[in-house]
Amino acid sequence: MGLLARLVRWARGRSPWILFINTGACNACDIEVLAALTPRYDVERFGVLLRGSPRHADILVITGAVSRQVRDRLVRIYEQMPDPKFVVAVGTCAISGGVYDKCYNVYEGVDKVLPVHAYVSGCPVKPEAVIRAIDVLAKKIMRGEV
Amino acid sequence: MAFYLPVGPQHPIHPEAILLKFKVEGEQVVDVDIDASYVHRGIEKALEYKTYTQGLYLIERICGICNVAHSTCYVINIEELIGKEAPPRAQYLRLILEELARIHSHLLWLGLAAHLIGFESLFMLIFRDRELVMDLIEAMTGNRVVTAYNVIGGVRRDLDDALAHKIREALERVRERTRYYRKVLMEDPTVRARTVDVGYLSTSEARELLAVGPVARASNVKYDVRADDPYIAHDEVPFNVVVYDTCDVWGRVMVRVDEVLEAIDMILYALDHMPSGDFRIKVPPIFRAPPGENVARVEAPRGELLHYVRSDGSDKPYRYKVRTPTLANLMATMQMLKSRGDRVVYVADIPIIFGSIDPCICCTARVLIVDERGRVIETTTDELARMKRW
Numbered sequence: 215m216g217l218l219a220r221l222v223r224w225a226r227g228r229s230p231w232i233l234f235i236n237t238g239a240c241n242a243c244d245i246e247v248l249a250a251l252t253p254r255y256d257v258e259r260f261g262v263l264l265r266g267s268p269r270h271a272d273i274l275v276i277t278g279a280v281s282r283q284v285r286d287r288l289v290r291i292y293e294q295m296p297d298p299k300f301v302v303a304v305g306t307c308a309i310s311g312g313v314y315d316k317c318y319n320v321y322e323g324v325d326k327v328l329p330v331h332a333y334v335s336g337c338p339v340k341p342e343a344v345i346r347a348i349d350v351l352a353k354k355i356m357r358g359e360v
Numbered sequence: 361m362a363f364y365l366p367v368g369p370q371h372p373i374h375p376e377a378i379l380l381k382f383k384v385e386g387e388q389v390v391d392v393d394i395d396a397s398y399v400h401r402g403i404e405k406a407l408e409y410k411t412y413t414q415g416l417y418l419i420e421r422i423c424g425i426c427n428v429a430h431s432t433c434y435v436i437n438i439e440e441l442i443g444k445e446a447p448p449r450a451q452y453l454r455l456i457l458e459e460l461a462r463i464h465s466h467l468l469w470l471g472l473a474a475h476l477i478g479f480e481s482l483f484m485l486i487f488r489d490r491e492l493v494m495d496l497i498e499a500m501t502g503n504r505v506v507t508a509y510n511v512i513g514g515v516r517r518d519l520d521d522a523l524a525h526k527i528r529e530a531l532e533r534v535r536e537r538t539r540y541y542r543k544v545l546m547e548d549p550t551v552r553a554r555t556v557d558v559g560y561l562s563t564s565e566a567r568e569l570l571a572v573g574p575v576a577r578a579s580n581v582k583y584d585v586r587a588d589d590p591y592i593a594h595d596e597v598p599f600n601v602v603v604y605d606t607c608d609v610w611g612r613v614m615v616r617v618d619e620v621l622e623a624i625d626m627i628l629y630a631l632d633h634m635p636s637g638d639f640r641i642k643v644p645p646i647f648r649a650p651p652g653e654n655v656a657r658v659e660a661p662r663g664e665l666l667h668y669v670r671s672d673g674s675d676k677p678y679r680y681k682v683r684t685p686t687l688a689n690l691m692a693t694m695q696m697l698k699s700r701g702d703r704v705v706y707v708a709d710i711p712i713i714f715g716s717i718d719p720c721i722c723c724t725a726r727v728l729i730v731d732e733r734g735r736v737i738e739t740t741t742d743e744l745a746r747m748k749r750w
Contacts, residue, residue, distance in 0.1 A: 236376040238399040241722050242424020242505040244375050245468060249494070252471075252487035266372025283727075284377050284398045287369050313421050316409075317402040319727070338424055338505045 226272065226298070227356030229261040230348060233271035233295070237288055238320055239278025242338035243305040247275060250341035257345050260352060268294040273351065275344075279307040279320040280327050292328055300360065302347055303330045306337040313337065331360055362390055365707070369398050373476065373711040376721040380714065382697075382707075389705040392697045394690055400725035405744075407680040412438050412512065413645050415677065422682060423723040424505050425468065428461035429660030430682075431510040433667045436591055437656035438512050441669055442649050448635040450514035451593040456527075456630050457500060457509050458592070458658075459623040463534065464493045465661035466616040466623075469718045470541065473613060476711040477554040482544065489537045492530050499523055514640030524631050535624045542617045555610040559696040559713035560703050562607055571692040573663020573685050574619070575717050578604045578611030585659040596633070599626050609716040616718075648675050660685055662718045670741075679741055684723035693717050 236244050250257045251264055265271045268291045280288060292299070303324040306312035311322030324330055331354075334347045354360045362385045369377040377398035383391035403422055407415050419434045420427040432454055439445060446454075467490040474482035494504050500523060501507040501516075509515055545551050561571065566579035576583050584601045586594040602618040604611035649671040657666045663685030672678040696713050699705045705713065729737045 234375055235370055236399065236722070238377075238401055239722065240421040240424040240427075240506075241376070241720060242421070242427065245425060246505060248375075249487065249491070253484055254488060254491040268370070278399070279401065281399055281401055283400065284369065287377070287398070291370055313418055314401050314403070314406070317406045319400050319402040337421075340504065 223358055224356055227352045229263070230272050230300075230352045230355065231263045231265050231270055232273045232275050232302075232348070233265055233268050233291070234275045235277075235288070235291065237276055237278045237284045237308075237324070238281035238314070239305060239307060240338075243277035243308075246338050246341050247277065247304060247344055250344045255341040255345060257348060260345070260349055262348055268292075269296065271295055272298070273300045273302055273348065274328075275302045275304055276308055276324050276328075277304045279311045279314045279317075279322060280324055282319050282321070285321065285327055288327060298355075300331045300351060300355070301328050302332045302334065302351065304334045304344060304347075305339050306335055309333050309335060361385070367710065368395075373715065374719065374721070376719075378719070378721045380697075380710070382710070384707060387706050387708075388699050389697055389707060389710065390699060392694050394694060396690070396721055396724050397727050398725065399722050400727045404680055404682060408677055411646055411675045412649065412677070415680070416511065417508065419682075420506050420508060423684070423720050425465050425720060426461070426660045426662065426665070426723070427506050428458050428509070429658050429665050430667075431508075432458055432592065433656050433658045433660075433665050435510045435512050436658070437654055437667045437669050438649070440656060441652065441654040441671060442512075442643075442647065444513060444641065444643060446514045447638045447641060448593070449518075449637050449639045452630050452634045453515045453519060453639060454510060455593045455597060456519070456627050457497070457507065457515075459627050459630075460493060460497055460500070461507075462623045462661045463620050464490060464497065465718075466620050467493065467538075469616060469661075470545075470613065473712065473715055474551075476715045477551065479550060482541075486541060489534060492534055496527055496530055499526060511640065511643075513643035514638070516640070518639045519634075527631065528628065531624050531627060535621065538617060538620050538624075542614075542621075545613055545617060551613075552610065554709075554712060555608065555613060556606070557608050557610075558709050559609045559612075559705075559716050560607055561692055561696050563605075565695055566607075566692060569691040569695055570688055571663075572688045573659070573661075573718075574612050574615040575663065575689050575692055577602060578615045579607045580605035583664075585657050585664050589657065591656070591658055593630065597626050597630050609712055612716045646675055648673060649677075662686055662720060663688060679744070681741070682723075684720070686717065686720045686724040687726070689717045689719075690724070693719075 365382040368379040379395040471486035653670040666683040668681040
């Protein structure tokens with residue numbers, strides 16, 4: 215592998231910018247992801263920055279079981295992200311539907327709709343778990359494993 | 361020449377999926393329509409398939425931020441339905457947790473409001489101090505956000521002296537910081553320029569459109585369920601209903617700051633006057649409720665929250681209905697977001713005006729049943745309850 219390719223991979227792993235979207239969560243995971251961005255947990259020390267537009271983002275952080283109404287919009291947002299792109303499913307209901315299992319309006323888990331690279335369990339997740347997921351994913355990106 | 365400006369379903373002003381359709385002329389907002397169907401999950405229907413005890417864990421996950429308000433309302437509702445009452449100590453413990461959750465929710469909102477007007481340093485500072493309250497909630501219940509503290513018949517854990525001492529100490533610190541933020545929010549020219557006379561909602565409009573919670577209280581409507589229809593221990597713990605008559609976003613900010621200070625006083629009073637005794641009565645995990653119906657309401661951080669249950673005598677509710685404060689405030693929000701007369705609403709003010717009701721979309725999401733020609737089908741409560749899940 216050339217020096218330039220290694221440099222690009224290193225840079226990607228050191229500045230994973232995230233886009234954060236709620237696809238039917240109960241807000242609990244949202245505020246824990248938000249808490250991870252603020253001074254106590256401060257995920258910015260890993261180079262993580264919250265972006266408003268999918269066109270700026272490397273990692274799509276999804277909270278919540280995917281509802282039927284939001285599914286097509288979620289896929290469109292994913293398609294707007296530049297390659298390489300990664301998805302983190304945050305919370306039990308993003309993994310399997312969780313407590314909304316068998317509700318009529320949800321798909322049970324993000325991986326029914328999009329490819330997922332990291333799962334964070336918990337209902338709601340802890341900010342530490344979000345940090346670990348992003349850190350592990352960033353290291354994998356640097357090593358070129360995903 | 362008017363054109364349409366969609367905000368959402370994915371937009372930086374709000375992580376939750378909601379679509380605001382604005383009709384704008386130049387910089388001025390003329391009309392607005394709100395589509396809050398994106399995160400509808402069907403919780404009311406799912407509750408009909410769960411026993412009363414199982415329903416408790418689903419009801420908390422209607423909304424993570426006001427989960428304590430939802431679970432308090434649910435347990436009061438079910439306790440009244442089956443004719444049992446939690447012991448006095450449990451009522452006080454519920455009150456302490458409810459007010460802690462109110463502080464955490466209001467500080468969260470104050471931080472987000474600072475973020476929406478572009479005051480990033482204030483956002484970060486408020487979130488740092490909010491973590492003190494999160495630590496208290498974690499020490500008291502075992503979890504930071506979704507607490508599962510209220511159970512039918514009482515609460516799940518008692519509160520010992522060491523924890524009471526810890527709560528007192530931390531709240532003194534929170535009070536000191538909140539007083540400082542109050543000074544900043546009252547005097548800072550940046551904050552005042554973005555909030556004073558923005559998002560006007562007059563007293564008569566607030567009454568007509570049935571606004572609730574801090575939105576109504578900032579428009580000089582003195583309405584608070586804790587004072588007007590006391591539940592748990594609110595008739596024993598004194599507090600002031602905070603009312604402002606500025607009718608704008610600034611008033612809504614100040615109502616929430618002052619409510620944080622009131623909530624701190626309430627918790628300290630409740631800790632001093634806590635009755636001794638049991639904190640829980642035994643209720644079997646599966647029980648049949650007598651046929652009948654019941655309504656309970658509480659003052660959630662965002663306003664009046666109403667739960668309705670109908671029982672047909674089985675161990676599961678026949679119909680459960682939740683009316684959340686954000687849903688009640690949506691009509692008032694649409695009024696605030698429209699230019700009318702000499703009160704012009706600019707596109708730049710959309711985030712803070714919409715944010716000023718403390719919108720919680722996951723509570724609010726509703727669906728319409730539409731046939732293949734696009735006509736809306738109206739359904740009654742009984743038809744909904746009889747409908748099969750799939």
